[in-house]
Amino acid sequence: MRFILVLIPALVLAQIHVPYQRIRDAHKEPGNWLTYSGNYTGQRYSLLDQIHTGNVGRLRVAWVHQADELDAFETSPVVVDGVMFITEPPNLVKALSTRTGRTLWTYRKDIPKDLRLCCGKVNRGVAVLDDAVYYASLDAHLIALDARSGRLRWEVTMADYKTGHSSTGAPLAVKDKIITGMAGGEFGVRGFIDAYDAKTGKQAWRFWTIPAAGEPGNDTWQGNSWKTGSATTWVTGVYDPESNTLYWGTGNPGPDWNGDVRKGDNLYSDTLLALDPDTGQKKWHFQYTPHDEHDWDSTQTPILIDAVLQGQPRKIVALANRNGFYYALDRQTGRFVGGRPYIKQTWSSGLDEAGRPMRLPNTAPSVEGTLVWPSLGGGSNWYSSTYSPQTSLYYVNVKEKAGVYHKGEAEYKAGAFFNGGGQQEYKGEEGYGAVRALEPGSGALRWEHRLHSPSHAGLMSTAGGLVFGSNGSSFFAIDAKDGKPLWDFQAGGGIIANPITYMSEGKQYVVIAGGHALFVFGLD
Amino acid sequence: MRKAAFLLLAGVVFGADEPAKIKLPTRRDDLARGEKLFGAYCALCHGTKGGGGRGPILATPKLKRAPDDAALVKVVEDGIQGTEMPGAWHMTPREIRQVSAFVRGLGRVPDKPVPGDIARGSQLYQAKGGCAACHTVQGKGGLMGPDLTSAGLRRSAAFLREAILNPEAELPDRFLQVRVVPHQGSPITGIRLGEDSFTIQVRDFSDNLHSFWKRDLKDIHKDHGRSPMPAYKDKFSDAELTDLVAYLASLREEK
Numbered sequence: 001m002r003f004i005l006v007l008i009p010a011l012v013l014a015q016i017h018v019p020y021q022r023i024r025d026a027h028k029e030p031g032n033w034l035t036y037s038g039n040y041t042g043q044r045y046s047l048l049d050q051i052h053t054g055n056v057g058r059l060r061v062a063w064v065h066q067a068d069e070l071d072a073f074e075t076s077p078v079v080v081d082g083v084m085f086i087t088e089p090p091n092l093v094k095a096l097s098t099r100t101g102r103t104l105w106t107y108r109k110d111i112p113k114d115l116r117l118c119c120g121k122v123n124r125g126v127a128v129l130d131d132a133v134y135y136a137s138l139d140a141h142l143i144a145l146d147a148r149s150g151r152l153r154w155e156v157t158m159a160d161y162k163t164g165h166s167s168t169g170a171p172l173a174v175k176d177k178i179i180t181g182m183a184g185g186e187f188g189v190r191g192f193i194d195a196y197d198a199k200t201g202k203q204a205w206r207f208w209t210i211p212a213a214g215e216p217g218n219d220t221w222q223g224n225s226w227k228t229g230s231a232t233t234w235v236t237g238v239y240d241p242e243s244n245t246l247y248w249g250t251g252n253p254g255p256d257w258n259g260d261v262r263k264g265d266n267l268y269s270d271t272l273l274a275l276d277p278d279t280g281q282k283k284w285h286f287q288y289t290p291h292d293e294h295d296w297d298s299t300q301t302p303i304l305i306d307a308v309l310q311g312q313p314r315k316i317v318a319l320a321n322r323n324g325f326y327y328a329l330d331r332q333t334g335r336f337v338g339g340r341p342y343i344k345q346t347w348s349s350g351l352d353e354a355g356r357p358m359r360l361p362n363t364a365p366s367v368e369g370t371l372v373w374p375s376l377g378g379g380s381n382w383y384s385s386t387y388s389p390q391t392s393l394y395y396v397n398v399k400e401k402a403g404v405y406h407k408g409e410a411e412y413k414a415g416a417f418f419n420g421g422g423q424q425e426y427k428g429e430e431g432y433g434a435v436r437a438l439e440p441g442s443g444a445l446r447w448e449h450r451l452h453s454p455s456h457a458g459l460m461s462t463a464g465g466l467v468f469g470s471n472g473s474s475f476f477a478i479d480a481k482d483g484k485p486l487w488d489f490q491a492g493g494g495i496i497a498n499p500i501t502y503m504s505e506g507k508q509y510v511v512i513a514g515g516h517a518l519f520v521f522g523l524d
Numbered sequence: 525m526r527k528a529a530f531l532l533l534a535g536v537v538f539g540a541d542e543p544a545k546i547k548l549p550t551r552r553d554d555l556a557r558g559e560k561l562f563g564a565y566c567a568l569c570h571g572t573k574g575g576g577g578r579g580p581i582l583a584t585p586k587l588k589r590a591p592d593d594a595a596l597v598k599v600v601e602d603g604i605q606g607t608e609m610p611g612a613w614h615m616t617p618r619e620i621r622q623v624s625a626f627v628r629g630l631g632r633v634p635d636k637p638v639p640g641d642i643a644r645g646s647q648l649y650q651a652k653g654g655c656a657a658c659h660t661v662q663g664k665g666g667l668m669g670p671d672l673t674s675a676g677l678r679r680s681a682a683f684l685r686e687a688i689l690n691p692e693a694e695l696p697d698r699f700l701q702v703r704v705v706p707h708q709g710s711p712i713t714g715i716r717l718g719e720d721s722f723t724i725q726v727r728d729f730s731d732n733l734h735s736f737w738k739r740d741l742k743d744i745h746k747d748h749g750r751s752p753m754p755a756y757k758d759k760f761s762d763a764e765l766t767d768l769v770a771y772l773a774s775l776r777e778e779k
Contacts, residue, residue: 118613186613257614367560406564409616422614424568433721452721472720488722 015081016147018128020175024241031503033079036125036170037384038500041304042238044386044460046501050508052464055523056477056487062509062522063101068092072496073513076125076170079502085133086518087123093135093145098504101520105150109137115161116415118186125170127178129198134178136167142180142196154201158182163414164189170236174246174277177204181233185251185297188228188418193248195280205280209233209250209268217267225262228412230254231269235299235382239277243332246277247317251297255410257365258420265290270298272317274334284334289323289357293364294405296322296378303387303394304331309441318440320385320396322378326443327355338442343379343398347372365405365421375403376423377454384458384498386467391480393437393446395467399454401431435459435469435483449483458498468510470495475512491515546594548625558626561619565612574630575680578697579609582627585635596624638681638773645771648764658753661775667731668715669753670696676773684772685765691753701747702726706740
C-alpha cells in the first residue's frame with residue numbers, strides 16, 4: 001500500500017510538460033490553469049461550467065493546505081495535470097497533489113536578514129514552462145526549479161536587494177523566455193522588466209521603465225530624479241500572440257508623495273507598456289497618471305478583450321486603474337478608446353480626448369494633509385479584475401474610500417525608504433466595497449454587488465455564469481448576469497489573493513488562499 | 525506600491541543610530557515641523573495635544589516606553605511590536621527627530637496629581653454610579669462599555685470628566701450600537717462586535733453574544749453617534765465628579 005502511495009505522485013509528476021504552445025492555447029484545456037491569469041489574455045475567465053449558478057450553493061471544502069509560516073498569503077496557483085504549484089510565505093515554492101492536497105515537494109530559499117520590503121513577505125505565484133517552474137524570489141533572484149522535484153536548475157540575481165530591490169510577482173513564460181518584473185517602488189530604485197532564456201537563465205533583454213539620460217522621455221524627469229524614480233513592475237503582465245505583444249504595467253514614481261523633486265510627467269511610471277517579447281523593444285506606451293503624487297501604481301494585470309463597440313469589432317486592452325478611472329485602449333496603437341471613473345474620485349475633472357486626466361487644483365499631498373478620493377489603496381489594486389466573454393462584462397472588486405495625503409521630506413539613501421510623505425485613514429466616512437460590472441468599451445456601470453468593506457482580493461469569472469470574489473474573510477460567488485449572491489464561505493482570515501479553478505478526475509474545483517491556508521472547493 | 529492592508533505591519537527597522545549620539549532638535553522651525561508631523565501621523569491615536577485615545581497619553585513627564593530620547597526615537601522609528609503602534613517607515617531620520625522633539629515637548633507639563641479622593645471615587649464608581657455594570661476594571665465588571673483598567677494611561681482627566689458628563693461627545697473607536705431584527709425571533713439591541721458582508725456579531729445589553737447571517741435578518745439599524753451610557757450631568761455633584769475622575773485617572777495598569 002505504501003509503495004503505491006509513493007508511486008502515484010511520481011507518475012503524475014513525470015507527465016509535467018508544458019511547452020509554450022500549451023500556454024498559448026490554454027483555452028483548449030480549461031481543466032488546467034497553466035499561467036498566472038489562466039491564459040495570456042489576463043481575463044481570469046474559465047470555460048469550466050460544471051459548477052454553475054444552479055449548483056454553486058452546494059460548494060464545499062474538498063481539502064485545505066496550511067501555510068508553513070504566518071504572513072500574507074497571496075498566491076495564485078498554477079495547475080498542470082494533477083499538480084498544483086504555489087508560492088508561500090516566507091519564500092517557498094510547493095507542489096501539491098490536486099487529488100489529495102498533500103505536498104509533493106517544497107523548495108525553500110532563505111531570506112537575507114537585512115532584506116527590506118514595503119509590504120510583507122508576499123508572493124503571487126510561479127510560471128511553468130516545459131518541465132520547469134520559475135519563481136521570482138523576494139530578494140530579486142529569478143529561480144528555475146525542476147517541476148518533478150523542486151530541485152534548483154539555475155538562479156540569477158536580477159538586482160541587489162540591498163538597494164531596496166525585491167520581487168513579489170509571478171513570472172510570465174512567453175515562447176522560450178521567462179519574463180519578470182520587480183518591486184521596490186518605495187526605495188527609490190529604477191524599475192525594469194527582464195527576460196531570461198528559460199533553459200540557461202541567461203538574460204535576453206532588460207527594458208528600463210525610466211529612460212536614461214539622452215533617451216526619449218528622460219526629459220519628463222527633473223535633473224537626476226530619474227535615477228531614483230521607481231516605476232516598478234511587480235504584477236504579472238499579459239501577452240497577445242497574434243500581434244506578438246507583451247503588455248506590462250508600471251508602478252508609482254518615487255518618491256511617492258512628494259513630486260516637487262521630480263517635476264514632469266515622469267515616464268514611464270503608472271504606464272501600460274507594449275513591448276516586443278523577443279527583443280524588449282517598446283511598441284507604444286500609455287501613461288495613466290502623469291506625475292502621480294498619490295502612489296497609484298498602474299501595475300494591475302490588464303485585460304485583452306476582443307470587444308464589439310458600436311457594432312464594430314475592436315481589440316482593446318482594458319484596466320480599472322488604481323487612480324479611479326477605467327480605461328479601454330486600442331491594443332495595437334495604445335490610443336484611448338473610452339473610459340470614466342468607476343468609483344468616487346475627487347482629484348480630476350475627467351479624462352481628455354487622449355485619455356489624460358485633467359487634474360484639479362489643491363489635490364496634491366500637503367504637509368497638513370489633503371483629503372482625496374480614492375485612498376492610497378486606490379479604486380482597485382494589484383488583485384485581478386476579470387472579463388467574461390459570456391456576458392461581455394468587465395468585473396472589478398472596488399474600494400470606495402478616501403485618504404488624507406501628507407507631503408514629507410524626500411531624502412534618498414540607498415536601501416532606505418524614499419517616500420516623501422504618507423497617507424492617513426480618513427475617519428469622516430466609512431469606506432465600503434463592491435463588485436462592479438462595467439461595459440468594456442466605456443467603463444459604464446451595468447450593476448454592482450455591494451460589499452461591507454473595501455476589498456483587497458481578486459475576481460474570477462467562469463462559463464458557469466459565475467463571478468467568484470472575496471471580501472474580508474469571506475469567499476463568495478455571485479451571478480455574472482446581475483450580481484445576485486449565490487454562495488459564500490467564511491475562511492476565518494483575511495483574503496488577499498486571486499481565485500482560480502481546475503478539473504481533477506472529472507470534477508471541477510475552485511481555489512482561494514485565505515488567511516494562512518489554501519482552500520479548495522468542490523461540489524458535495 | 526501595494527501597501528494598503530499591510531502598511532502598518534511593515535515593521536521595518538531603519539539603520540539605528542548609536543543611542544548616545546541622539547540629540548533632539550531644539551530650533552523653533554524643527555519643533556513646528558515636528559508638530560505638523562505629529563498632527564499628520566500621531567494625533568489620530570494619541571490626540572492632537574498628546575492627551576491620549578486609542579494610544580496612550582504623551583502629555584506626561586514620563587513615558588514608560590521612552591525613558592530617554594534614544595528610546596523615544598527608536599519607538600517612533602520602529603513602532604512597538606505586538607501593539608498597534610506602527611514604525612514611521614514614511615519619515616526621514618530628520619523628521620523622526622523633529623516629531624520626537626515635539627513629543628518630548630508635550631511632556632513638559634507639571635507632574636501634578638489629579639485632584640480628588642480616589643477612595644471615594646472608587647465607591648462612587650461601584651455604588652452610586654453603577655459603572656461596574658457596564659465597565660470592567662482588572663477583570664471585574666460588565667462588558668458593554670470599554671475596559672477601564674488602563675483608563676488613566678490612555679485618557680486625560682479632562683477627557684474622562686467630559687466622557688462622564690457627555691458620553692456621546694466622543695465614542696470609543698469602532699464603537700457602534702445596533703438593533704438587528706431577525707425574520708424570526710425578537711429584535712436584539714446591543715454593541716456591534718464585528719461585521720462583514722454576510723454576517724454581524726452583537727453583544728446585547730445583558731452581555732449575551734449573538735452572531736447572525738444577514739440573510740436571516742429583516743433589518744439592521746445602526747445608531748451612529750449613540751451610546752447606551754447615560755449622561756451623568758445631573759447625577760453627580762461637582763465634588764463627586766472630581767473624586768470619580770481621580771479614581772479613573774488612577775487606573776494605570778498596562779493591559
